Amino acid sequence: MFAPSDQRLVKRALENNKQAWLELVKRYEGLVYNYALRMVSNRDDALDLMQEVFLSVFRNLAAWRGESSFKNWMMTIAHHRCIEHYRRRKSFEADYDFEQEASTADWDSPEAVYSGQQQGQRLVRAMQELPIEQRVVVELKFFQHFSLQEIAQQTETPLNTVKSRLYGAVSRLQELVEVV
Amino acid sequence: MSKHQNFEQWLQRTADELVNEPVPEWPRERTFRTTAANTLRWWQKPWLPMTSLAASAFAMVLVIGQVQVNSTSDGFSITFGGGVDEAKLTAMVEQRLNEYGAAQQLTLANYASNLREDFREDFRSELGAANQQLVNYVLATNRQERQDDMEDLIRYVNAQREDDQVFFANQLQQFSEDWLQQSSYPMSPMNSTQE
Numbered sequence: 001m002f003a004p005s006d007q008r009l010v011k012r013a014l015e016n017n018k019q020a021w022l023e024l025v026k027r028y029e030g031l032v033y034n035y036a037l038r039m040v041s042n043r044d045d046a047l048d049l050m051q052e053v054f055l056s057v058f059r060n061l062a063a064w065r066g067e068s069s070f071k072n073w074m075m076t077i078a079h080h081r082c083i084e085h086y087r088r089r090k091s092f093e094a095d096y097d098f099e100q101e102a103s104t105a106d107w108d109s110p111e112a113v114y115s116g117q118q119q120g121q122r123l124v125r126a127m128q129e130l131p132i133e134q135r136v137v138v139e140l141k142f143f144q145h146f147s148l149q150e151i152a153q154q155t156e157t158p159l160n161t162v163k164s165r166l167y168g169a170v171s172r173l174q175e176l177v178e179v180v
Numbered sequence: 181m182s183k184h185q186n187f188e189q190w191l192q193r194t195a196d197e198l199v200n201e202p203v204p205e206w207p208r209e210r211t212f213r214t215t216a217a218n219t220l221r222w223w224q225k226p227w228l229p230m231t232s233l234a235a236s237a238f239a240m241v242l243v244i245g246q247v248q249v250n251s252t253s254d255g256f257s258i259t260f261g262g263g264v265d266e267a268k269l270t271a272m273v274e275q276r277l278n279e280y281g282a283a284q285q286l287t288l289a290n291y292a293s294n295l296r297e298d299f300r301e302d303f304r305s306e307l308g309a310a311n312q313q314l315v316n317y318v319l320a321t322n323r324q325e326r327q328d329d330m331e332d333l334i335r336y337v338n339a340q341r342e343d344d345q346v347f348f349a350n351q352l353q354q355f356s357e358d359w360l361q362q363s364s365y366p367m368s369p370m371n372s373t374q375e
Binding site: 013018021022025026029030033034037043047050051054055057058059113114117119120122123124138142143170171173174177 | 183184187188191192194195197198199200201202203204206207208209210211212213
């Protein structure tokens with residue numbers, strides 16, 4: 001059986017069809033959850049972030065005109081929510097001098113994110129050391145397979161800035177992974 | 181290949197090989213919010229403001245268009261743009277009637293002219309055919325008569341010739357008989373001298 005297209009599901013969701021919306025959510029929740037997981041390295045935060053992303057996507061669903069693919073459009077929203085989440089958390093940590101939840105020790109526990117995948121876990125752990133802007137570029141380039149042009153559009157930054165961020169991020173990751 | 185590029189390849193490989201974590205169960209339904217405007221049934225929709233808006237728009241159209249509704253013995257009439265009085269209406273009707281009459285006259289005249297033309301055409305062609313027939317007949321008859329006349333003439337000439345032949349034959353006969361009679365009786369020298 002053919003799965004209905006994103007466009008059709010969005011149209012039906014806009015007509016208050018709950019099932020269509022849930023189908024759309026199920027289609028992309030894995031992508032968004034793992035994106036959030038790599039961004040915040042914490043399952044609870046990733047879940048919160050994913051929920052925020054889907055709430056935001058639903059609120060703005062009527063604004064999607066189909067100029068870009070639904071996935072691209074959704075990932076742009078995810079990027080914005082991620083930045084907001086990160087800033088909120090930063091100010092929260094600054095206010096209360098709160099120690100970061102995902103400490104280095106957590107990465108060795110069986111409950112750690114991507115446990116059992118040594119290489120991947122090393123990479124994701126190293127990504128947490130990068131500034132958020134660089135982390136986003138690495139995520140979109142290597143995990144989501146977007147082109148640099150698409151990354152520039154999604155993050156609303158000039159292409160050259162994206163290139164320099166990518167270069168900086170790869171160099172820093174190289175140092176970190178070798179150290180780790 | 182540089183170290184940087186090697187690392188980039190490792191990075192891509194590792195990212196591709198990373199198995200995504202399964203999404204834990206979460207309240208997906210909470211992200212769905214029915215929009216109030218769309219959930220209203222037709223009987224719940226705000227008809228009053230819409231009706232009043234429509235009525236206002238209709239009233240504005242009536243005022244701007246200077247609509248007048250007249251009731252006469254013939255029925256109702258609705259006029260736009262200030263309306264027309266009786267005299268003007270009569271004049272307009274007369275003008276239209278005149279125009280119609282003129283158009284009709286023109287049409288009739290054209291019709292009559294065409295009819296006449298057609299008749300002439302028909303008549304001319306029929307007369308021509310009749311004349312042709314007559315000429316043919318006259319020519320044929322004339323030819324026959326001339327032939328008959330010529331035959332009569334020839335018959336007459338032939339008869340005349342036969343008569344002449346008979347006459348000359350008789351004369352010859354007579355001369356020959358006379359000559360024979362004269363030769364059978366001796367002729368006097370005088371007679372022979374005389375001869």
